Structures are given as C-alpha cells and as structure tokens.
Amino acid sequence: MKNTDKLFELSKVDAVLVVSEKNRMYFTGFASTFGFLVLLKGNRNVFITDPRYFEMAQVLAKEGVDVVQIDNGTSATDALIEVFQKHDVKTVGYEDNELTVQEFGDFKRKLTGVKLVPVGDDICRVRSFKTETEIAYIKKAQSITDIAFSEILKVLKPGMSERDVQVELEYQMAKNGAEGLAFDTIIASGVNSSKPHAHPTDKIIELGDPVTMDFGARYHGYCSDMTRTVFVGQPSEELHKIYNVVLLAQTMGINNAYCGMAGRELDSFCREVIKSNGYEKFFVHSTGHSLGIDIHETPSASARSTDELQAKQFITCEPGIYVPGVGGVRIEDLLLIEEDGITDLTTSEKTIIII
Ligand SMILES: [Mn+2]
Numbered sequence: 001m002k003n004t005d006k007l008f009e010l011s012k013v014d015a016v017l018v019v020s021e022k023n024r025m026y027f028t029g030f031a032s033t034f035g036f037l038v039l040l041k042g043n044r045n046v047f048i049t050d051p052r053y054f055e056m057a058q059v060l061a062k063e064g065v066d067v068v069q070i071d072n073g074t075s076a077t078d079a080l081i082e083v084f085q086k087h088d089v090k091t092v093g094y095e096d097n098e099l100t101v102q103e104f105g106d107f108k109r110k111l112t113g114v115k116l117v118p119v120g121d122d123i124c125r126v127r128s129f130k131t132e133t134e135i136a137y138i139k140k141a142q143s144i145t146d147i148a149f150s151e152i153l154k155v156l157k158p159g160m161s162e163r164d165v166q167v168e169l170e171y172q173m174a175k176n177g178a179e180g181l182a183f184d185t186i187i188a189s190g191v192n193s194s195k196p197h198a199h200p201t202d203k204i205i206e207l208g209d210p211v212t213m214d215f216g217a218r219y220h221g222y223c224s225d226m227t228r229t230v231f232v233g234q235p236s237e238e239l240h241k242i243y244n245v246v247l248l249a250q251t252m253g254i255n256n257a258y259c260g261m262a263g264r265e266l267d268s269f270c271r272e273v274i275k276s277n278g279y280e281k282f283f284v285h286s287t288g289h290s291l292g293i294d295i296h297e298t299p300s301a302s303a304r305s306t307d308e309l310q311a312k313q314f315i316t317c318e319p320g321i322y323v324p325g326v327g328g329v330r331i332e333d334l335l336l337i338e339e340d341g342i343t344d345l346t347t348s349e350k351t352i353i354i355i
Contacts, residue, residue: 001063002027002131004039010122013093015040015084017107020098022293025221026127030056036076038083048079077110084114093119124298128290129312134222135336138292138314141182141224142334142345144217148172149228149348156355158207158232162187162200165211173217182216182223183295193229193328196285196320207233210243210327216295223291225316226346227332230353239329242279242321243352246329249273249319250350253287257317257335257342263288263305270319271303279321282328288316291334311339 004027007016018024018037025031027039028047035049035057046066049057057067070079084092094107097120108116130138151172156165166187173181188198190209197214205211214227229243253270267287274283286302289295291314299307301315309315315337320330333346 001029001043001045001060001065004041004043004045004126006129007039007119007122007126008041010125011093011117011119013091013117013119014089015087015091016093016119016123017080018095019103020095023095023098023123023127026293028060030059031221032056036080038080040087040089044087046083048076048083077107080111081113084111089114091115091117093117093122095123096120097124127292128298129310130292130314131312134292135312137220137222138224138334139336139345141178141217141219141222142226143347144173144176144178144219145215145224145226146346146348147176148215148217149213149226152213153230153353153355156205156211156230156232158205158209160205161202162189162192162205162211163202165189165205165213166200169213169215173215176217178217178219180218182218182225182291186212186214186227188212188328189232191325191327194322194324194326196322196328196330205232208235209233210235210239210329212328212330214330214332216291221293223293223295224345225291225295225332225334226348227318227320227330228348228350228353229329229331230355232355234354236326238323239327240352242323242327243329245274245277245279246319246321246331247350247352249283250317250331250333253317253319254333254335254342254344257309257315257337259309259311259337259339259341261309263299263301263307263309263315264303266301266309266315266317267303267305270317274319274321279323282321282323283319284322285320288318288335290314291316309337311337313337 096118318332322328
C-alpha cells in the first residue's frame with residue numbers, strides 16, 4: 001500500500017473512497033477489476049472485494065489492510081456504511097474525475113450519514129510525485145521503447161505500410177519486456193505526418209517520406225512515451241529545415257528546463273524557437289505532459305500551465321511542426337525532474353536520421 005499521509009494533508013477528509021481501477025491499482029499496487037478501497041487517516045485502510053480477488057488481497061492483509069469479502073448476497077454500499085460507522089467517518093472524499101454520473105448518484109443516495117467531498121485533484125497531485133519504485137518502472141518502460149526504436153531502424157524501408165511499422169514496433173516492445181502498450185501507437189508517414197495524432201493506415205511508405213512514430217510501452221502498469229520522425233530517403237528542403245527547427249526547439253526546452261519552473265516556461269522555451277523561425281501557427285499542441293499509470297497526468301507544460309514542475313515528477317518535451325500538404329515533425333523525450341537537475345530518459349538519437 002502507498003502511504004496516504006500526503007493525500008489526507010491535502011484533502012482534509014476523514015476517509016477517501018477509491019473506486020476506479022487505476023487509483024485502486026495506484027494505492028494497492030495490483031490490478032483488480034472489482035473492489036472498493038477505503039483509505040483512512042494514519043494508513044489504516046480497508047479493501048472490500050469479492051471472492052475473485054480475496055486471495056490476492058491477502059497481500060494487503062499482510063500489510064495491515066483490513067480485507068472485507070462480500071458475495072452475491074451482500075451489497076458493497078452496506079459494507080461501506082459499516083466501515084464508515086466503525087471508524088466514525090463523517091466526510092468521504094470521492095473521485096469526481098473518475099466516477100460516472102450514475103455511480104456518483106448511487107453513492108449519494110445510498111451512503112447516508114456521510115458527506116461526499118470531491119478529491120480527484122488531490123489524488124492526481126499525490127500521484128504526480130513518483131516513488132523510487134515507480135521511477136524505476138517508468139525508466140524500464142522507456143528503455144524498452146528506446147530498444148524498439150533501434151530495432152525498427154534496422155527494418156524500416158520504402159514499401160512497408162504504416163501498419164507494418166506499427167506491428168513491428170509493438171512486437172519489439174513486447175519482445176523486450178513490455179506487458180502492453182502505453183497508448184495506441186501513432187505512425188504517420190508522408191502527408192499523413194502533418195496530422196499530429198494520425199492512426200496507422202495501409203498507406204505505403206515512399207522514398208522521401210517523413211515517418212513519425214509516437215509510441216510507448218507499459219511496464220508494471222506504468223507508461224513510457226517517445227516520438228521520433230525519421231526520413232526514408234532524402235527529405236525535401238523544407239522538411240529538412242522543419243526537422244532542424246523542431247530539434248533546436250526541443251533542445252532549448254530540455255537544456256533550459258529546471259526544477260521548480262512553471263509548465264508554461266518549458267512550453268515557451270520551445271515555442272519561442274518555433275515562432276522565431278516562422279512556424280508558430282503550425283505548432284498546434286502543448287509542449288508536454290506527465291505520465292504514470294495514465295499516459296497523460298499532471299503536471300502539464302502548455303502555454304497556460306501554471307503547474308510547477310517539481311522533483312520526482314515527469315514531463316515530456318515534445319514540440320512539433322505540422323504543415324498540411326508538406327508534412328510534419330515531432331521529437332519527444334521523457335524527462336525526470338530532480339532537485340539537482342533534469343534527466344533525459346530517452347536515449348535514442350535525435351540528429352536527423354535518413355534511412
Ligand atoms: Mn507524449
């Protein structure tokens with residue numbers, strides 16, 4: 001179980017009811033499709049589950065978590081009410097950013113005697129600071145991603161389809177230890193590359209095409225994320241220039257990044273380079289985001305982000321330029337912020353690659 005002191009410091013409630021799979025995974029450290037986790041102050045927690053997870057939940061029992069088993073005959077809300085009464089809980093934090101309107105309505109109607117307080121933002125805040133174990137998982141996920149990239153460079157050639165590239169990249173991630181994907185792989189070649197989040201198609205990669213690959217692995221539930229644009233054959237003069245502008249923008253972002261900066265500062269380090277080269281209106285998304293169990297977590301690095309980027313947080317740095325009819329380039333690295341500086345976890349080559 002994760003330590004929950006920080007969450008109670010932020011949320012000022014008596015208990016937090018965790019219902020979503022990802023937050024249950026975050027706090028308990030294992031995946032389950034059903035269960036109610038009640039966090040209580042002082043790291044005294046209760047896990048309500050059914051027989052499918054009772055055995056797995058014994059891991060939590062060993063850590064001092066109260067494991068309550070319910071079956072078809074008992075209702076989870078009755079079990080919750082019992083827990084709240086037993087521990088004299090008056091205010092219950094709930095995941096306002098995860099519950100459906102129906103789930104919330106149900107809780108509001110059935111959990112009489114307690115006040116429900118939204119704590120979704122507090123949970124996101126707590127999740128944004130990674131433990132050493134989480135950092136190790138994310139580093140491993142990123143190293144799998146880097147290996148897959150080096151493998152794709154060995155086989156990428158004209159005549160392959162975007163789908164072929166997708167399948168090969170995903171195979172290489174699985175082969176090198178990924179348990180799954182962090183998100184749907186993006187492969188965008190030629191004119192498709194001007195669409196930042198294009199899905200892979202049957203389009204055949206032709207000589208001179210840029211190929212943007214945005215992909216990530218999942219390891220122990222944690223995501224990685226990287227993007228490279230490579231060229232299959234000589235790019236046009238304009239695309240060559242665009243590549244160098246994006247690379248310079250990203251380099252400026254990474255080199256100027258520091259612990260304690262605002263998200264919008266990182267964004268502006270990159271955006272200013274793109275602006276001064278005349279491509280401002282073609283940089284259509286923000287510079288970066290954090291990740292963890294989710295591929296997009298707080299903090300973010302957008303033009304308006306006031307999030308402070310602090311030690312033990314991750315942020316991507318991924319400027320891009322997308323010119324319709326010409327093509328696009330994006331370069332994305334994953335950064336770990338620490339007191340004494342920034343570590344770029346993405347080791348793959350960034351100087352222009354022409355296959
Ligand atoms: Mn990303």
